[in-house]
Amino acid sequence: QNDSCSSTAGAGRQFESWKMKAEQAKKVEFIRTAENLKNQLVNVEKDKNGHLYNRKTDFRVEYSILEELEHSITSFCLTEAKIVQRLSKIQNNVKRLQQQLKDVKPTPEFVDKLKEMMEEVENAINAFKEEQRQIYEQLLKEEKTAINELSVFERKVELWALGSSTTKKVLQLPSARVSDKTLENHLPEEVVEFERFLQRTGGPQGGWDDYDHQNFLKVWTKHKGRLSYIDEAVEYLCGRTKEDIEQHHKWYQEFLILHKRKKESIKKWKEKQQQEKEGNMKEKEKSEKMLKEEWLQREEAQKQKAAAKRRRQQAAIEAWKKEKAIALAMEQASQLKLEERKEKKQQKERQRQCHLKLLLERYTLQKKEKEELEKLEEEKREEAENEERKRIAAEEITKFQER
Secondary structure (H helix, E strand, O other): OHHHHHHHHHHHHHHHHHHHHHHHHHHHHHHHHHHHHHHHHHHHHHHHHHHHOOOOOOOHHHHHHHHHHHHHHHHHHHHHHHHHHHHHHHHHHHHHHHHHHHOOOOOHHHHHHHHHHHHHHHHHHHHHHHHHHHHHHHHHHHHHHHHHHHHHHHHHHHHHHHOOHHHHHHHOOOOOOOOHHHHHHHOOHHHHHHHHHHHHHOOOOOOOOHHHHHHHHHHHHHOOOOOOHHHHHHHHOOOOOHHHHHHHHHHHHHHHHHHHHHHHHHHHHHHHHHHHHHHHHHHHHHHHHHHHHHHHHHHHHHHHHHHHHHHHHHHHHHHHHHHHHHHHHHHHHHHHHHHHHHHHHHHHHHHHHHHHHHHHHHHHHHHHHHHHHHHHHHHHHHHHHHHHHHHHHHHHHHHHHHO
């Protein structure tokens, strides 16, 4: 029983040792695989950077844009994660405070602890609100900048649509300003007048900021442009006097008149352009029709030429196929004859081996019979010799007894 217990314990230790070795081998293999994958990743990164950061490659510009987008998305995700983390922390503090309020103890220490927790939660919430307010104000500033840029760009597009190549070049200048002389030479009079009015009066908002101008428009639209809106506008627009609003009202009336003239002028210009475009389209269609007829004739000639070429190629392919079929048939016949000769040779070899096998078996059988016969004769001879020795011994015993 002790031997069986010791053998069982030894087997258990051997199994544990084998298990530890197997786990160690797995760890080593995993580490080796991880190292190989890491090296492969480094090589792939080198190849990618070599291709993408090369100035001669065509993908550099597109990849740079994607890289900037990826960085911006990553930054946004990190910011969002930080916000979620802070909100979770505030939520946990609030829950902890609510849990404390469920078990109120009328002691000064408990009150001080509650006060400290409430101040901590309140400070965290106020800090978060202040930070978000600053971010919101920054976004409002960026939105305002974007709106102004879009407004300038819209005016550029309108001027570009009306102007000639000289106007386009002027609009592409860094200053983004159009001189009066250029406008007079290349733009309709109404457009020039509207642009001069905007340059003279402080832009599309009459020198006001976007917030005040939008509030002015809300009240003005509500009263449908009647002067009764001025009193309400004074309440809406803090920091603006009644005279400022009346002056802005006059500016806006003139702005609407000039803008309407500009739109009508652009409409007439578009109609003229459309008529010219239709005339050009007719001429273009006529020339395209002639070109199409010539192209169809050339296409038909090329088709006939291609059909004749295909027929010649088809005939050549058919002849090649026939030659290939004849050659294949001859090769198959030759292969068949070769296989028949090979089969006959193998059959003769099998017959010869079978004959040799029969001869060997016959020789083995004869040898075995001969050995058995010789063995039988040897046994008979030994038996005769034994009988002779017995007879001689009996005679010797008889002679000895007679003496």
